[in-house]
Amino acid sequence: MAQFPLSTVSLRRWLPWGLGGLTIITSLGILGFRHYQRQQVSFISTSVAISNSTLATIATDAAKAIAPISQTKTTVITLKAVGDMAPGTRYSKTPQVEQKMQMFAGVEGQLGWSDLLIGNLETTLTNHPYAAKDISRPNVFAFRTAPSYANLLKDAGFQALSIANNHTFDYGQTGFQDTQTTLADTGIAPIGVKNQIHYHQHKDLTVALIGFSTYQYHNMVQDLDAAVALVKEADAKADIIVISVHAGAEGTGANRVRPGTEWFFGENRGDLHKFSRTLIDAGADLIVGHGPHVLRAVELYQGRLIAYSLGNFVADGALSVASTLAESVILEVSMSSEGRFLKGKLHPVRLNGQGFPFYDATGTAIKRMQQLTQRDFPETPLTIQADGQLLPRTL
Known part of the structure; x- marks a missing residue:
């Protein structure tokens, strides 16, 4: 008679190819299928003798139990994400209605066709x-x-x-609450409120x-x-699970990712490398x-993608577009129902003098990344092709 301890197997992490890769390991004598809930399958083992025919029956029953779930789950979701946006701030050089309506005209084709579009709003509404x-102090701005x-x-x-960044409290708690309310009333989910998760x-x-930032009034x-x-x-x-994180030093000299805490104007801007990997180890699937x-x-x-910074996306007079600060991308990511990265694409963007984004056919941003x-x-087991395609590869 064999002795087997209680064991729980998480298919979400253990099987990179999803539910179809489930294997019953006969040498371990796993006895029974108990339940399946959101990619979690638990096997309960007890102290009994098991024959090969019994194991075969158990394997068949377990596969039947899982099959209806795996067949009905949506297999792929495609998300698009952009970086920092400060549209229509008080420093805007283009406040006219007819001009602001053209803010996204240059990337309209690239922003479309996704299941979910997210970004960072670096201002208050x-x-x-x-x-x-x-x-009145140097390098202090309120948007x-x-x-x-x-x-x-x-x-x-x-x-x-x-709305977890260093400008969403520029007008205090009132401005922060107004921003949340305005977005929600418009049908856009505000993410980054402390201790909150949006589903x-x-x-x-x-x-x-x-959403996360490096400030205690956010996550x-x-x-x-x-x-x-x-x-x-x-x-x-x-x-x-998708993580949006506002962290790291700023400016043209801040394009490298290195382990350790980053500092900017005396502020602790976090260890983005450690943060990102720690959260993926905990269960996150994409870091933006x-x-x-x-x-x-x-x-x-x-098997999860980390994009350490997507750059500026809408500057509109508030953010500098000098040199490499004008280079941006629209990140496209396709994931399996378990969150595993399948493929992606970098859509290259350049900001014009007004700080509005336009598709950049030269692909400068792709070459930069x-x-x-x-x-x-x-x-890293990732290939960035000349046309911006992101593909996983085997080392």
């Missing part, structure tokens, strides 16, 4: 007149946008926007969206224990970075 910062601009963002296709439903898949990058706890909470309810205002490398880690990825993650 409020009419509150009092800034919470002393903007404010007319609430009506939310309609432009909605019309462009955005379904969720991160987005795509067909039969539940996608959890969590905080530096607090890894709290971040992991949020991911685990989401993992119990969602099929796929922004904040440095320049492009950074991409990495494939544990190829170079950065080769420098920072030369062994």
Whole structure:
């Protein structure tokens, strides 16, 4: 008579090829199929003798139990993401209605055709007149946008926007609350409110969206224990977990990814490398970075994609578009129902003098990300092709 301990197998992490790769390991004598719930299959083993015919029956019954679920699950979801946006701020050089309506005209074709479109809103949507910062000091800015601009963002296709960054409290708690309310009333989910997870439903898949920044009034990058706890909470309810994170140093010299804490103007801007890998280890499936205002490398880690910075996407007079600060991408990612990276694409973008995004047929941003990825993650199992295609590869 064989003795077998209680064991739980998580197919979501253990089987990179999904439910179809389920194997009953006869030498271990796994006895029975108990339940399946959101890619979690538990096998209960007890102390009994098992014959080969019994094992065959168990394997057949388990496969039958799983098959209806795997057949009905949506197999692929495609997400698009962009970086920092500061549309219509008080520093805007193009406030006229007829001009702001053209804000996304140059990338209309690239923004379309996805199941979920997200970005980072680096401003406030409020009419509150009092800034919470002393903007008379050097390098201190307070961004404010007319609430009506939310309609432009909605019309462009955005379904969720991160409000976890260093400008969403520029007009205090009032401005932050106004931004949340305005987005929600427009039909755009605000993500990044402290201790909150947004759940987005795509067909039969539940996608959890969590926003982080380096400030304690948001979900905080530096607090890894709290971040992991949020991911685990989401993992119990969602099929796929997407992290939007605003962190890292800023400017043309901040395009490299290195382990360790990054600092900018004396502020702790987090260890984005450690944060990203830790959250994927905890159950996250995609990390979308922004904040440095320049492009950074991409990495494939544990079969999940990390985009360390997507650069500026809408500057509109508030953000600089000098040199490499004008280079941007629209990131496209296709994932399996278990969250595994299948393929992707970098749609190259360049910001014009107004700070509006336009598709860049020269592909400068693709070449930049190829170079950065080769420098920072030369062994990552990811290929960036000349046309921007992202494909996993075997080392």
